[in-house]
Amino acid sequence: MNRVEGKVAIITGAAKGIGEAAARLLADEGAKVVVTDVDAAAGRAVADAIDASGENALFLEHDVADEGAWASVVEKTVEKFGGLDILVNNAGVASTASVEVETLEKWRWLQSINLDAVFIGTQAAIGAMKDSGGGSIVNVSSIEGLVGDPNLAAYNASKGGVRIFTKSSALHCAKSGYGIRVNSVHPGYIWTPMVEAVAGEGGDVDAGREALVALHPIGRLGRPEEIANGILFLASDEASFVTGSELVIDGGYTAQ
Numbered sequence: 001m002n003r004v005e006g007k008v009a010i011i012t013g014a015a016k017g018i019g020e021a022a023a024r025l026l027a028d029e030g031a032k033v034v035v036t037d038v039d040a041a042a043g044r045a046v047a048d049a050i051d052a053s054g055e056n057a058l059f060l061e062h063d064v065a066d067e068g069a070w071a072s073v074v075e076k077t078v079e080k081f082g083g084l085d086i087l088v089n090n091a092g093v094a095s096t097a098s099v100e101v102e103t104l105e106k107w108r109w110l111q112s113i114n115l116d117a118v119f120i121g122t123q124a125a126i127g128a129m130k131d132s133g134g135g136s137i138v139n140v141s142s143i144e145g146l147v148g149d150p151n152l153a154a155y156n157a158s159k160g161g162v163r164i165f166t167k168s169s170a171l172h173c174a175k176s177g178y179g180i181r182v183n184s185v186h187p188g189y190i191w192t193p194m195v196e197a198v199a200g201e202g203g204d205v206d207a208g209r210e211a212l213v214a215l216h217p218i219g220r221l222g223r224p225e226e227i228a229n230g231i232l233f234l235a236s237d238e239a240s241f242v243t244g245s246e247l248v249i250d251g252g253y254t255a256q
């Protein structure tokens with residue numbers, strides 16, 4: 001199938017987890033993909049696995065919180081593949097701490113990656129997309145951007161920020177006539193390195209995982225590919241009338 005045939009996509013934090021699955025799926029569906037991550041070894045391996053020839057996949061080492069780096073990532077993408085049609089703002093980090101325990105230092109670090117970088121990246125992508133007929137920006141928020149968790153104070157704040165920032169950007173782009181759609185995706189718990197680390201915090205990763213499973217009415221955790229499917233839909237022209245919306249993919253977590 002060629003649901004994003006000929007499109008050019010940047011996927012941040014694509015060395016593993018949800019970002020890796022999204023990069024692989026977008027490439028399978030015909031996109032040329034730019035895999036970016038701070039983890040250069042794993043990120044390069046993903047790009048090589050997609051296309052070792054480098055013709056359809058490129059890895060760029062990229063810290064999303066570094067404002068200056070964004071201009072270079074977008075420039076290199078356009079130089080290599082001739083444009084930019086899709087940006088998936090996926091890179092993210094977690095901190096398990098309540099409002100009483102969280103430190104300002106960690107709060108600021110987390111916001112810089114989960115929220116500030118989504119702003120910087122969206123701004124950079126709009127600059128590249130608006131004069132070339134438009135595009136699709138997909139911001140990976142979370143169920144934690146919809147409902148609160150007592151032990152995710154900073155993470156909740158960042159993902160809630162991504163949710164409503166997405167709507168502001170979508171409205172601006174729509175009213176400006178840019179042809180750029182901006183949407184957010186809200187995964188439940190997906191078994192990735194991030195969640196494996198969270199599950200292991202109590203010392204028993206299997207018990208931690210079962211506790212997380214119990215939060216999902218569907219009776220299991222999600223798979224990265226199940227989030228990639230939603231990202232693909234929003235990135236593709238099948239979602240041509242979808243902007244400013246939030247796609248919840250959470251096994252029923254927020255339905256109750």
Ligand SMILES: NC(=O)c1ccc[n+]([C@@H]2O[C@H](COP(=O)([O-])OP(=O)(O)OC[C@H]3O[C@@H](n4cnc5c(N)ncnc54)[C@H](O)[C@@H]3O)[C@@H](O)[C@H]2O)c1
Pocket residue numbers: 012013014015016017018019036037038039062063064065090091092093113140141142143186187188189190191192193194195
């Ligand atoms: N796994 C889940 O259950 C879940 C649920 C909801 C939302 N999310 C969100 O989905 C996104 C992906 O999560 P995941 O579970 O795949 O995480 P992960 O930790 O498995 O992968 C995240 C990737 O982001 C990269 N990264 C971290 N900081 C970076 C930075 N400053 N610049 C560039 N890359 C950086 C990491 O190196 C890693 O490769 C995150 O935004 C996360 O908050 C995850």
